[in-house]
Amino acid sequence: MIHPVPPGTRDVLPDEMRELRSLTERLLSVWGDAGYGEVWTPTLEYEEVLQRGDRRAAGAGFRTFDDHGNVLALRSDMTIPIARMVANRYQHVEPPIRLCYFSHAYRMVKGRSGQPREFLQGGLELIGVPAPHGDAEVIALVLEALSAAGLGRHRLGLGDGALYGRLLENLEVPEAERGPLLEALARRDLVELGTRVDRLRVSPASRALLERLPRLRGGIEVLGQADGPVSAAVENLRAVYELLAERGVADRVIFDLGLVRELGYYTGMVFEVYDPAVGFAVGGGGRYDDLLGRFGRELPACGVGLDVHRVHIAQLEEERQK
């Protein structure tokens, strides 16, 4: 007789657990050496506190109630709780603040069965260092930690989460039309995006840029093809790349100007990490310069979250191939 566990959750037995603990220690060692201190935040938070960070992120979680009837939510990521914690507990600490974590997060993922609803995230948050130096530090530490964990084939897709939105704004596309365009882009639905762009009342050159931009993917040369109103964001990506080249990790970067991460709080550079052994991104992150301010401490910030189980799968495949 089998007693089921909820879909998207699972038991971890000793052999796997030993490997996960060892993987955690390897990532933590790279991040610890770089000055990142590990923190823990409560699994349950007041939903209205999480919503202050991002309305959509708060809705992704499981809800419960405390004994006074307040709505509590299981954290769906660690970035918002850490932003909340920094505002509460680091009020008088001079930035930069470097924090990392290994914690489970929870998402309802309605209707998409097979997807995890409880997953172990390992990540870091760099608070108080603006672009491009902060961006490069976080990206380099992700790439270096994965190499330390034994991965050898990982790549990082790099874009700017605010790029397309700013372009639409710049071209004076009415606000009501921007939302559906950005949603089509987030879904990577370039057919619908094209149809909607065709209907816009903009110049042929602008239309061409709006259609070309999300398809720009490749080496540093693609940045030369994105010009005009998006040049500030593109110059930041170029500067990040140069800083990564100095640290010797730029060869893992693939520019992807159509990349938009799902969460709504990104204000600049965004990235996703891939490994050929895993069918989904093994992690991702980006810059969120507005989030800390929503909790009362205006500081630029960026961060990353890795799915530790997926990194583990990549690690096992790497060892198998040796």
Place this chain on the structure above:
Amino acid sequence: MIHPVPPGTRDVLPDEMRELRSLTERLLSVWGDAGYGEVWTPTLEYEEVLQRGDRRAAGAGFRTFDDHGNVLALRSDMTIPIARMVANRYQHVEPPIRLCYFSHAYRMVKGRSGQPREFLQGGLELIGVPAPHGDAEVIALVLEALSAAGLGRHRLGLGDGALYGRLLENLEVPEAERGPLLEALARRDLVELGTRVDRLRVSPASRALLERLPRLRGGIEVLGQADGPVSAAVENLRAVYELLAERGVADRVIFDLGLVRELGYYTGMVFEVYDPAVGFAVGGGGRYDDLLGRFGRELPACGVGLDVHRVHIAQLEEERQK
């Protein structure tokens, strides 16, 4: 502006987190060397699965729903989830099965503010080894792990959770009266216990035993004062003590025949761990020979759960005194 976290939960900052991770590694190292493999179970379980283990334990937790309307509960301990996991995943594994864990558990603790609602538990479960050898192994590994963590003044209160209930049964006390008596004992309310015992229609000798037993506390000599219907349980405690003496840890044991742990699944030996630096028990456990059977695998078992934060407080105090 402070953004509150739910009462009974808290943030853990880097200095403390580093110490908690190091403490976890020390405990894990002792238990790993003894053959215990670390496991993880989902934070959320179907409430009806937890209730199969213990109706009261399941009610202690926070509840939520999945997208099909099933009631999920946050685990309130790890013993029931591990019993469920052993029935599911270790069906064909020859006992003994030795497992350990470091996981957060959640309790609503209505009306008792100041008490933690989220706490990190570290513990082990020994499945398939009956009393007294299983009892002694678990107790010895708790005492040895705490010594390895640097504690020097910890003590272990040892009793039998089924002792008083079996005595009441033996004396043919009507079932309706047994419940309130056991509840008074669990609350350590010896005044109410005495009043209720006075009202029982039993012989003067039985009445005296019912009043004396919960007050028996001390060295091995107290076992000589508990006789008659409870001699089987007392003989087991004596055997456990002798096995602990062979391992050189018996000097930390204080017999406490009035000890009853809160959870309802204990069938034999129970214990609590104390340290002078902490106002509450830093952990406890006992034998639960019926629990695995409720999930379809009849195996004797016993285990322990330590409150890692409380052990940490004891550790800090120990270091301060040096």
